[in-house]
Amino acid sequence: MPYKEPEIRTVNVTRYVTPLREGGSLPAIAEADDDFLYVLKFRGAGQGVKALIAELIGGEIARALGLKVPEIVFAELDTAFGRTEPDEEIQDLLKASVGTNLALHYLSGAMTFDPVVTSLAAKLASQIVWLDCLITNVDRTARNTNMLIWNKELWLIDHGAALYFHHSWQNWKEHAAKPFVQVKDHVLLPFATELELVNREYASMLTEELISRIVALVPDSWLNDLQEGTPQQHREVYTQYLLTRISLSATFVKEAQDARNAII
Structure with missing residues (x-):
């Protein structure tokens, strides 16, 4: 199938579901206002926006080459998001990530x-x-x-x-x-x-x-x-x-x- 130029959707994160404690960046499963679950990568974590840039460019090059990558979206975090989060480390991460983050469609059961x-x-x-x-x-x-x-x-993930x-x-x-x-x-x-x-x-x-x-x-x-x-x-x-x-x-x-x- 020919590659179709991506139109990256933007979603608003509505619910922090659970952290994925893999590596140092603390990605999380989160729900957005389109009612889908995503693996959310935070701009305030680890290598910051550089990891998000690599994830976006690497993922879309893979897709252009015909390889399978979960849909990538821009995920907006509001300043009020996460204020009730009891874990201080996660709360600090959410505060540092207000604005545009990156998320991949969550492949349930993969x-x-x-x-x-x-x-x-x-x-x-x-x-x-x-x-x-x-x-x-x-x-x-x-x-x-x-x-x-x-x-x-086979699906490719994590190009950060x-x-x-x-x-x-x-x-x-x-x-x-x-x-x-x-x-x-x-x-x-x-x-x-x-x-x-x-x-x-x-x-x-x-x-x-x-x-x-x-x-x-x-x-x-x-x-x-x-x-x-x-x-x-x-x-x-x-x-x-x-x-x-x-x-x-x-x-x-x-x-x-x-x-x-x-x-x-």
Whole structure:
């Protein structure tokens, strides 16, 4: 199915349901005014808006490539939200997250992907490895696969640790040209035997226009929280970083192939 340019909906969070105490960012299951449940990622947590930016860009690139990602929405938190929350740590998090946050549709009943239980086709494994090499996603390991099985299909979640170049803006050009050495720990690397085929397909799909449209989704309010520079300047860096990596994709494909050969 052709990729349809996303129109990210905005919802208002109405009820904090329960925390998901995984990692340091304290995401939560929350209900919104459309009566759906979401996994809510807070701008006031951990790495702040950088994790939300990586989640949005990484998730929408994955969707553009035909991979399954839960719907991403912008989630608004009102200043009054959470005042009755008894847990002081959560209350502080909610206060620090007033405004636009990010949420993913909650896949009720989904099971964590386990490569021992569920086998994947070589091409799908290669597609996911290629994606994670592109966006430098360090968080798809055997310890934490960040993949779910829902309705007998594989869904990708949690891309907030990707695009780690933006923690050191001054060196973004250098980072863009580097191989992704952390691919050696990727849970799907042993099954990724079709990387060259996927590279030809995916590199041609991710045009400058498409990358620019995805990056343009990032709200100004998040980009204003970054270091010096205008939102448009930050968008240009994200766009050029990704386009550089796509143009040099043979570099990270070779790194992945070498890492795979070393473990099989």
